[in-house]
Amino acid sequence: MSKYVAWVTQALFIISLLSGLIVVFVYYPSNAYDSVQKLSFITPFGLFFRELHYFSSEIFIFSILVHILIELSKKEIKINFKSWIYSIFALLVALVLMFTGFVLKADQSANAAAEVAFSLLKDTPFLDKFLPLVRDNFVFYWKFFVWHGLFLPLIIEYAILKHVRKLSVNISYFTIALGVTLLVSLFLNLPRDIGLDEKVLHVKGPWFFWGAENMLQAGLSVLGINVVIILPFLLLIGMYKSNTKLLKILLLLWVIIYAYFSV
Amino acid sequence: MLNKKRRKFLNLLPYTLVGGFSYPVVKFFLFNDKPEIKMLIPLKELKEGITYIEKSKIFIYKNSQNIDIYNAHCTHMGCILNFNKDTKQFNCPCHKSRFDIDGTRLRGPAKRDLDKIAFKIKNKTLQVG
Structure with a gap:
């Protein structure tokens, strides 16, 4: 069972990566909110690829969790310790990827999430040194963009490779993963983007x-x-x-x- | 002799290239000078009440006797505050802290009043920074 989930998880990761590669072409960190809106409402198939990217990433996280839960339900964990550590690390990086992706939508909730993350880093001893790694004082979303689009995908790929030794696509599982993602995106909507001028009580x-x-x-x-x-x-x-x-x-x-x- | 020199140069080349390419990466991530807020606003352009300056993320509060400038970031976790014209209070949309129009903390989780920003008035112009 765990093996099948692992195959679907890998396929979801690849779908998320490929759809991300498409949406990145219309994303401008210096004009982030407008470019996301343009992607969603003007670019042909833009919303489709945005939804594909969003939902494949969400299901990717869930399938990592299910994969780990299945391993935990066994009497003993059969993979080696290094491989186990890499899987936990991959989960952590996947969550950071999701967070940076959330910030890149650049609406009010994204802006607030980024500010909270800055404050958490700033007020944590030792981690405060890493604040310049994510905060850019000139183009707010620039470093999030670089992390989300370049460094974090490389890091998670490394962790997955170390965990499974080989990243490969099984066409059957790829089809299942794509089917599930499309089905979910048919029935669920993306969270609403909160406009920069909107007065909201809670984000x-x-x-x-x-x-x-x-x-x-x-x-x-x-x-x-x-x-x-x-x-x-x-x-x-x-x-x-x-x-x-x-x-x-x-x-x-x-x-x-x-x-x-x-x- | 020439061969030795060339070899030495070629041996050093990868390090130079790595050093050269890593410089912008290190600079990009580790050094980021904070731009100072610098602004000039003619006093006659300021309305009574609260004016929000999006670019600098500040609130300017002008009443008949006084002017104050606040940092628009909540003192709890840094979210940008909203100003409610009806209650004349600043509300944090993240964790619901509240501040009075004069920047005084009314409700937590924020523990301190809003940060004030220094300014001068010269030649009927407000100079921030």
């Missing part, structure tokens, strides 16, 4: 950040948020050496608490 970041956002609103410190974010990754790493009930319960507790804060 939200990407769905996997809602829990952290609500914890921030409840008054949790930046250090606390960092612990909340890093904890599941540490638990997943720890599960390789001792796939004990205690760690599984802790992870489940984390999921329940985070889900509670997310809604």
Whole structure:
């Protein structure tokens, strides 16, 4: 079962990569919001490729999670430790890719998400040194664009290659992945872009950040948020050496608490 | 002799190329001077109440006696604030902090008042920065 999910996950990654390669041609970081709107409403097939990129990436994240959950449900994790670490790392990079992708849509919620990320980095000891890696004071979305379009795809490709040893496309799984993505994009809509001049009472970041956002609103410190974010990754790493009930319960507790804060 | 020199040069070439190409990458990521906010606004162009300057992300508050300039970023997590004309308050759309029109914090999670920005008035012109 885990193998089949892995094949679909790889296919989803390739669909996301290829659709991203198409939308990048109409994206201008210096005029980000307008270029996204142009892509969605003027460029022929622009919305189709934007939806394909968005939904394949979302399903990619879900399939990584399912893939990891299947491995955890087994009595012992059968892959080697390095391969396990690379899969956890790939999940982390995939989430950062999703976050940078969310920011690149450049609407009000994207802008707010970027500002919150800057503040989190700025107020975290040691990580504050890395702020210039993402914040560009001249073209706001420029560094997000470079990370999302170049460095992060290279890093995740490296992690996936180290995890599976060979990145290959099985045409059957590719067809399944493409079919599922198209089906989902038929029934679901992209989250609405909030215009830069719109007066809104509340803006939200990407769905996997809602829990952290609500914890921030409840008054949790930046250090606390960092612990909340890093904890599941540490638990997943720890599960390789001792796939004990205690760690599984802790992870489940984390999921329940985070889900509670997310809604 | 010439061969040796050429070989030495060729051996150094890859390092030079790597160094040359990595310079813009390192500069791009690590050095980013923050542009100072510098603006000149004729006083007569300023309306009473709140004016938002999108480019510099600042709010200018002018009333009959006074002018104040605030950073439009929330002091909690940096989101851009909205000004509500009805309640005369600044609202944070991210985590719902609130600030009064004079920048005083009304409701958390923000812990401090809005940051004020220094300015001068010279020749009937507001000089920011």
